[in-house]
Amino acid sequence: MIRAALLALACGLVFGAGLAISGMTNPARVMGFLDIFGAFDPTLAFVMLGALAPMSVAWRLKARLERPLAAQKFSVPTATVLDASLVVGAVLFGVGWGIAGLCPGPALANLALSPLPAAVFVSAMACGMALYRMLRPNAPSTPQKQK
Amino acid sequence: MAASLSSIAHGLAGGVMIGCAAAAMLLLLGRVAGVSSLTAQAFWLSNQGSRLVATAFVIGLPAGAALAKFAGAPVEASFPSIPYLVIGGLFVGFGARLGSGCTSGHGVCGVSRLSNRSLLATAVFMATGMLTVAAMRASGALS
Numbered sequence: 001m002i003r004a005a006l007l008a009l010a011c012g013l014v015f016g017a018g019l020a021i022s023g024m025t026n027p028a029r030v031m032g033f034l035d036i037f038g039a040f041d042p043t044l045a046f047v048m049l050g051a052l053a054p055m056s057v058a059w060r061l062k063a064r065l066e067r068p069l070a071a072q073k074f075s076v077p078t079a080t081v082l083d084a085s086l087v088v089g090a091v092l093f094g095v096g097w098g099i100a101g102l103c104p105g106p107a108l109a110n111l112a113l114s115p116l117p118a119a120v121f122v123s124a125m126a127c128g129m130a131l132y133r134m135l136r137p138n139a140p141s142t143p144q145k146q147k
Numbered sequence: 148m149a150a151s152l153s154s155i156a157h158g159l160a161g162g163v164m165i166g167c168a169a170a171a172m173l174l175l176l177g178r179v180a181g182v183s184s185l186t187a188q189a190f191w192l193s194n195q196g197s198r199l200v201a202t203a204f205v206i207g208l209p210a211g212a213a214l215a216k217f218a219g220a221p222v223e224a225s226f227p228s229i230p231y232l233v234i235g236g237l238f239v240g241f242g243a244r245l246g247s248g249c250t251s252g253h254g255v256c257g258v259s260r261l262s263n264r265s266l267l268a269t270a271v272f273m274a275t276g277m278l279t280v281a282a283m284r285a286s287g288a289l290s
Contacts, residue, residue, distance in 0.1 A: 005203040012207015015168035020215035022161025026224035050162020055259035058170035068177030089246020094272030098279025100235025105182040112209035117226040128240025
């Protein structure tokens, strides 16, 4: 367990450093990407490309592994159904993303860079998550595949 | 913010780091590096996954950003005012949970897996994000 936690911490460190280096911790830059009728800034698309490349390789490698290198089993989403929750959730997420220029990763990383606005956003985000849990106390975080 | 060759190079480099971190999370720990799900687990707002692993990852995010700043990464940022942060945060938190993921889980991990759910969610939240910013620009909320 301690080893898994240390590995997760290391992953979080690299992830957080990548967010800061990529410029995605700057809401103005994220809003620039979403601002297609204004001062469009394509940087976010390059961040996505950069991140998708290693992850595409990782999924191919994962297909060859019986189990993860440092854990008992893979625990990845298995749902394939396109349902209303997915779409409505993504709609609301996009609206919030556009309003604030922040999504969960950059917001958390910003707790170290710009603590005050980040704390406001993260607190509100936690309230939104808590509200979802109150409305759907038994929902798994990802719907499981129908057997 | 205007893009520049430097911002794009930093974006690519940072993106590769994000992708490598997510790849390590998958191949070492068997977990998807979806920040909204891991945050919910770390904040006791989800029943799934190992809370210890999720908490360690979530703590790593600001720590890693601090290290990058210490190492000299340009981290200047400008934030919207408090009401935008509050309303945006509520929507992002609720929407990410209802939609089973955010920019990292769907946008990076799911899209690279060619998951139909993640491809749809990513297209939808990018579209509504762009519409929202366009509406804010039209109403004069963006300077």
